[in-house]
Amino acid sequence: MADTSPGAARGPLATDAAVEEILGRLRLGGGRITTARRLVVESLLESPHHQTAEEISAQVQAKAPDVHISTVYRNLDELEKLGVISHVHLGHGPAVYHLSDEDHGHLVCSECGWVTEAPRQAFSALARALKGRFGFELDTQHFAVQGVCSHCGSSAGRPPA
Amino acid sequence: MADTSPGAARGPLATDAAVEEILGRLRLGGGRITTARRLVVESLLESPHHQTAEEISAQVQAKAPDVHISTVYRNLDELEKLGVISHVHLGHGPAVYHLSDEDHGHLVCSECGWVTEAPRQAFSALARALKGRFGFELDTQHFAVQGVCSHCGSSAGRPPA
DNA sequence: TAGGCTAATGCGAGCTGGATGCGATTGCGT
DNA sequence: ACGCAATCGCATCCAGCTCGCATTAGCCTA
Secondary structure (H helix, E strand, O other): OOOOOOOOOOOHHHHHHHHHHHHHHHHHOOOOOOHHHHHHHHHHHHOOOOEEHHHHHHHHHHHOOOOOHHHHHHHHHHHHHHOOEEEEEOOOOOEEEEEOOOOEEEEEEOOOOOEEEEEHHHHHHHHHHHHHHHOOEEOHHHOEEEEEOHHHHHOOOOOOO | OOOOOOOOOOOHHHHHHHHHHHHHHHHHOOOOOOHHHHHHHHHHHHOOOOEEHHHHHHHHHHHOOOOOHHHHHHHHHHHHHHOOEEEEEOOOOOEEEEEOOOOEEEEEEOOOOOEEEEEHHHHHHHHHHHHHHHOOEEOHHHOEEEEEOHHHHHHOOOOOO
16 A cells, blocks of 8 residues: 555655654664554554544554554554654543644543544633643643533534434 | 531531532432442542542541442442532543532643642633634533643753653 | 332442563664 | 564553442331
């Protein structure tokens, strides 16, 4: 699957280059480049949404069935230490992983589970306020708040799925 | 809630009345009043801080050793359905439970784990902004954000990744 | 005060998400 | 091509919580 077809928002070409760039960072840090790592990074770059470790694992195993989920966890951990990705706990379920350069917060609907992404600037005023009043440095990378999305809020009574 | 004791933070007297009031609400909903339930409610009212289910369980078992932790979970669930308490996931660890009338958000330090409580009004501007821009109804009860507290931020230099 | 209905409990098994120890494998500098 | 150690695959463990089921005990009625 090394096609270079033009098209989507984050096309395979850009993805390909980004994968190499990230793997290069891994190598610079003394790390080694393995199939598992390449696939994990690819999965992170290709998916339009944030993914859980299990979803990433499934994507990786679709191409390399031998890759164990614990390896995925370790690689995600490694990538996080490198600063390439971040993970967020969206309330109850498993954590989701996303690229660090997508600087945004997460609005999680507690009724349907839908996640809205809000740009960093939406929280800049809050960040300033918290810094001033509590000396608290808000981490927008891990920003996730609960609430009710516009959909569930308007049609009050819509059962989740 | 009727404050029977003037001045005091939350004295034993007020706690006692509050316990009865909450148990009364349980009874009105068709529920029964058991030792386990009374102790769970007492624990929630008496503790100055938010508690995990395990901490509550420990408090309850100090007075009634037979109460199983699963019973504590079930009672906490029941109380949450009643709207008496809420639970929040503060990042990695277990969830913490607190009374619903303590309307505040939680600032969790990702380095030392310290939890700062910030009053609801600190987030009112954000709530308005999210409502206006995304139609998202922020739930301040479950509000918990990650960041670095003033202590960790000032004492040691965290290199920006 | 007794009796009966059934909510609630105690207990343990089980589940999910994730961490860890260890021998085998494999990237990669030389 | 070789050798070292970073990384992997696997099994196993752990925390936090949930569930099924037999038993206990609130609450209501008489």
